[in-house]
Amino acid sequence: MDELLGVAARTVAFALEAGATEADATVTTAQRFSTEARAATVAKLEQSTGHALTVRAFVDGAKATLSTTDLSTDSVRALVREIVESARFVERDPLAGIPLTVEQPTPGDALEIYFAEVAARDPAQKIADAQAMEAATRAYDARIDNSSGSRVSDASITVALANSNGFAGAYRATSVLRATSPIARDGANRRNASYGSAARGYADLESVESIAREAARRAVEMCGARKPGTMRLPVIFERDVAAAVLGDVFGALSAANVANGNSFLVGRIGDRIGSDHVTILDDGLLRRGLGTSPFDAEGTPTRTTTVFERGVLRTYLYDTYYGRKLGSASTGNAAGGSIGPNNFYLAPGTGTFDELIASTARGILVLDTIGFSTESVTGTYSRGARGMMIENGEPTYAIDEFTIAGHLPTMLAAIDAVASDLRFDGAIVSPSFRVAEMTVSGQ
Amino acid sequence: MTDDHLDAAAYARILRAALGAGDYADVFYERRLTSSFRLQDGRVHEAGRSVTQGVGIRVLTGEQAGYAYSDDLSLDALLRTARVAALIAKDGTASTRTVSLDAPRETSGIYGDDTGAALPPTSRTYADLVARADVAARAFDPRVKQVTAFVTDEIQDVVIATSDGCFVRDRRPLVTLGVQCVAHGAAHGSGFFGDGGRTGISYFAQHTPEEIAREAARIAVVNCDAVDAPAGDMPVVVGAGSGGVLLHEAVGHGLEGDFNRQGTSLYSGRVGERVASELVTIYDDGNLPLERGSLAVDDEGVAGQHKVLVERGVLRGYLQDRLNGALMGGASTGSGRRQSFRSMPQPRMCNTYMPAGESTFEEIVGSVRRGLYAKSFQGGQVEISKGDFVFMLGEGYLIEDGKLTAPVRGATLVGNGPDVMTRVVAVGNDARLAARYYTCGKGGQYVPVGVGMPTVKIASVTVGGQDLG
Numbered sequence: 058m059d060e061l062l063g064v065a066a067r068t069v070a071f072a073l074e075a076g077a078t079e080a081d082a083t084v085t086t087a088q089r090f091s092t093e094a095r096a097a098t099v100a101k102l103e104q105s106t107g108h109a110l111t112v113r114a115f116v117d118g119a120k121a122t123l124s125t126t127d128l129s130t131d132s133v134r135a136l137v138r139e140i141v142e143s144a145r146f147v148e149r150d151p152l153a154g155i156p157l158t159v160e161q162p163t164p165g166d167a168l169e170i171y172f173a174e175v176a177a178r179d180p181a182q183k184i185a186d187a188q189a190m191e192a193a194t195r196a197y198d199a200r201i202d203n204s205s206g207s208r209v210s211d212a213s214i215t216v217a218l219a220n221s222n223g224f225a226g227a228y229r230a231t232s233v234l235r236a237t238s239p240i241a242r243d244g245a246n247r248r249n250a251s252y253g254s255a256a257r258g259y260a261d262l263e264s265v266e267s268i269a270r271e272a273a274r275r276a277v278e279m280c281g282a283r284k285p286g287t288m289r290l291p292v293i294f295e296r297d298v299a300a301a302v303l304g305d306v307f308g309a310l311s312a313a314n315v316a317n318g319n320s321f322l323v324g325r326i327g328d329r330i331g332s333d334h335v336t337i338l339d340d341g342l343l344r345r346g347l348g349t350s351p352f353d354a355e356g357t358p359t360r361t362t363t364v365f366e367r368g369v370l371r372t373y374l375y376d377t378y379y380g381r382k383l384g385s386a387s388t389g390n391a392a393g394g395s396i397g398p399n400n401f402y403l404a405p406g407t408g409t410f411d412e413l414i415a416s417t418a419r420g421i422l423v424l425d426t427i428g429f430s431t432e433s434v435t436g437t438y439s440r441g442a443r444g445m446m447i448e449n450g451e452p453t454y455a456i457d458e459f460t461i462a463g464h465l466p467t468m469l470a471a472i473d474a475v476a477s478d479l480r481f482d483g484a485i486v487s488p489s490f491r492v493a494e495m496t497v498s499g500q
Numbered sequence: 501m502t503d504d505h506l507d508a509a510a511y512a513r514i515l516r517a518a519l520g521a522g523d524y525a526d527v528f529y530e531r532r533l534t535s536s537f538r539l540q541d542g543r544v545h546e547a548g549r550s551v552t553q554g555v556g557i558r559v560l561t562g563e564q565a566g567y568a569y570s571d572d573l574s575l576d577a578l579l580r581t582a583r584v585a586a587l588i589a590k591d592g593t594a595s596t597r598t599v600s601l602d603a604p605r606e607t608s609g610i611y612g613d614d615t616g617a618a619l620p621p622t623s624r625t626y627a628d629l630v631a632r633a634d635v636a637a638r639a640f641d642p643r644v645k646q647v648t649a650f651v652t653d654e655i656q657d658v659v660i661a662t663s664d665g666c667f668v669r670d671r672r673p674l675v676t677l678g679v680q681c682v683a684h685g686a687a688h689g690s691g692f693f694g695d696g697g698r699t700g701i702s703y704f705a706q707h708t709p710e711e712i713a714r715e716a717a718r719i720a721v722v723n724c725d726a727v728d729a730p731a732g733d734m735p736v737v738v739g740a741g742s743g744g745v746l747l748h749e750a751v752g753h754g755l756e757g758d759f760n761r762q763g764t765s766l767y768s769g770r771v772g773e774r775v776a777s778e779l780v781t782i783y784d785d786g787n788l789p790l791e792r793g794s795l796a797v798d799d800e801g802v803a804g805q806h807k808v809l810v811e812r813g814v815l816r817g818y819l820q821d822r823l824n825g826a827l828m829g830g831a832s833t834g835s836g837r838r839q840s841f842r843s844m845p846q847p848r849m850c851n852t853y854m855p856a857g858e859s860t861f862e863e864i865v866g867s868v869r870r871g872l873y874a875k876s877f878q879g880g881q882v883e884i885s886k887g888d889f890v891f892m893l894g895e896g897y898l899i900e901d902g903k904l905t906a907p908v909r910g911a912t913l914v915g916n917g918p919d920v921m922t923r924v925v926a927v928g929n930d931a932r933l934a935a936r937y938y939t940c941g942k943g944g945q946y947v948p949v950g951v952g953m954p955t956v957k958i959a960s961v962t963v964g965g966q967d968l969g
Binding site: 095098099100101103104105106107108120121122123124125126127128132136139140142143144146147148150203204205240246247248249284287288289316317318319427428429430431432433434435437439440441443457458459460461462463464496497498499500 | 540541544551553571587687688731881967
């Protein structure tokens with residue numbers, strides 16, 4: 058880590074020497090492993106180490122950035138000189154710059170985001186895990202006769218950041234992933250499903266057997282799916298698709314989008330937007346969290362921020378620049394040139410997922426969505442979907458080839474139940490929840 | 501800076517180290533320079549520069565692939581990287597094949613003028629382009645309140661060397677200028693538009709930032725008055741140009757060779773069968789001038805080609821890279837593409853389009869009593885096993901009694917590929933390629949693509965709006 062910090066500090070010095078008034082530099086190394094099995098075959102095996110350097114240089118508030126994979130000293134010095142020169146075509150913005158004060162972040166070790174076991178694990182074991190998921194999904198049901206593969210991947214990264222106000226910090230982090238994508242034969246159709254688990258270390262990772270069983274169950278469950286009618290109904294978002302909805306909410310909370318008028322939450326701080334069930338947090342300090350780090354991309358220590366409290370919007374999420382612009386302190390959400398989540402999640406409720414289903418007389422359970430555009434100015438939401446029809450509190454038959462649509466502000470206000478099934482397997486996560494009414498468009 | 505420290509002998513040594521007991525090895529060198537400027541809030545906000553350079557080494561044995569990359573370009577580091585890639589073939593018998601390379605062949609022909617491409621952002625040119633876009637967007641209509649604009653100028657130099665003797669160098673320019681506007685009218689509306697292509701920054705002398713900005717502003721202003729999209733099945737008229745997103749999602753992805761070799765696509769084993777209405781012909785072409793998906797050679801060194809995917813409704817062929825083409829008993833169709841040296845190539849589309857039919861736009865719209873005119877799309881997505889896909893409206897209008905009426909808010913349209921393509925009942929005489937700003941994602945890898953189509957009428961598609969009518 059000291060070596061990387063040295064590169065970062067030297068890069069900052071190059072920027073100042075070239076005429077920058079403020080600068081920061083981040084060096085990242087990543088050691089990555091990935092394998093994919095299909096049936097008994099090891100289809101892919103990838104192992105590499107990569108490096109990257111990013112620099113922000115400010116000349117009296119005019120900002121220029123650099124990202125490069127070429128870390129040789131001469132090249133970095135020349136590139137830094139170029140970007141400092143390019144800053145003269147950028148308008149001076151008195152708000153632009155690095156954090157004024159240096160705060161000491163929580164030491165990375167206390168956050169438990171690095172596990173030495175990840176880099177030490179034998180590749181043969183990881184390959185065997187991928188093959189085992191393939192075998193287990195196919196053994197689950199005779200209809201599962203193909204797959205898009207089973208993957209095991211991991212990464213060990215080191216991040217070092219230095220800036221011209223004297224910040225110098227570094228941390229290490231690991232991540233591991235197991236996922237499988239079986240395909241079930243359903244007459245003339247093929248039904249795919251994907252399920253996986255991700256964590257900082259192996260202790261929090263779901264077992265090969267449980268991942269395979271869950272993925273296989275999902276593929277088989279979709280057999281016989283039909284297209285529903287067009288109607289308004291309660292919609293339950295199962296936790297992974299619920300997390301995708303939270304992703305759209307995060308976009309609207311990004312102070313960059315708010316400042317650019319590109320959010321349905323502009324001017325709404327203090328307003329009741331969601332129902333009582335809507336408490337949303339951004340937590341950079343969650344132990345073992347995949348979104349956890351001691352400091353953000355500008356060296357601001359991360360923290361725990363309550364964004365929505367029982368439906369009331371308390372704050373947007375800021376980096377230094379947009380904090381200054383909107384009159385607030387950074388919330389530690391700077392992320393490589395934009396604003397990103399730490400561990401961003403909807404607080405879980407008390408009942409189980411099964412109880413959530415059982416309390417729904419008639420509705421739709423959404424298990425997967427496709428599509429990605431949400432009109433953030435108005436929060437207009439529309440997705441392709443598949444899932445299950447719920448009647449009398451029970452899933453009855455599989456449905457697909459339909460859409461669900463609503464407006465995000467209306468949807469947040471209509472969340473009338475949240476389950477307890479939250480798991481932290483990504484930076485944006487959610488328990489399953491139910492929206493009292495949405496438009497389902499099918500036949 | 502160049503890659504000249506790696507000569508033919510060095511590439512051959514790396515390939516020999518990689519080949520080991522494998523059937524085939526290739527080396528992909530890349531150096532990509534990008535200059536960018538971004539404007540927001542009425543001011544030039546940020547200048548950017550990016551350098552991506554490294555080498556990816558791949559070894560194939562049967563249907564297995566080993567891969568490793570390095571951003572350290574010393575020969576020692578690359579030989580180590582080659583040996584890691586070779587681990588996939590550790591159980592085989594060491595090859596006795598020789599690898600010999602001469603001088604790399606230089607490609608020529610299909611790109612625009614790249615003189616001065618991706619110079620360091622130390623000239624006024626880039627900043628002026630985004631500043632002009634801002635002025636034009638605001639002048640278009642006083643309701644335009646927020647404008648963000650970006651310009652990127654990229655040059656990607658690649659060298660591809662393979663164990664079967666292919667050795668080629670390609671220099672690929674790519675420029676993009678995009679404008680996003682938010683307008684405040686009856687409600688708020690947003691609009692995006694972009695243009696560019698495989699040429700240099702001088703492209704924007706003829707295709708001005710003002711034109712691009714006015715189109716983004718126009719869409720934002722239209723969307724201020726948009727009503728909720730309807731819900732349910734209805735006739736949809738897909739607009740010329742960006743309607744090509746439909747072909748890309750409903751058909752194109754499902755024809756990629758990896759899915760078909762593995763039997764995971766709904767189009768697997770169906771070459772020669774009818775998969776669409778007789779009116780439907782679909783091409784994918786890697787050679788169209790300026791288009792974002794065009795490549796003199798793909799990322800495996802194979803020349804770009806014109807491919808017939810569907811001809812008068814009948815499936816004619818798949819999109820292949822070297823691995824999948826060979827395993828299916830054929831050849832690459834020049835469709836092997838990758839995001840960067842950090843990724844293995846995959847079979848991908850280049851520029852996917854449908855040629856003109858015979859109907860006029862007026863005839864097509866006039867034939868719809870109640871439906872939707874989907875003028876442009878933001879993008880789409882497909883699940884290739886069952887073939888269900890979505891495409892997301894950018895700008896759309898209700899059709900009532902054969903006439904375009906109210907604009908509608910963003911909505912997702914959902915359908916099943918072969919199902920929807922069978923319901924194509926009219927094809928316009930107005931074929932054109934879409935504005936050049938689309939990017940396609942697959943397996944976490946993003947590559948620039950082109951799409952195109954004439955106006956097309958689909959008898960019925962499920963529209964995912966909120967208005968039950």
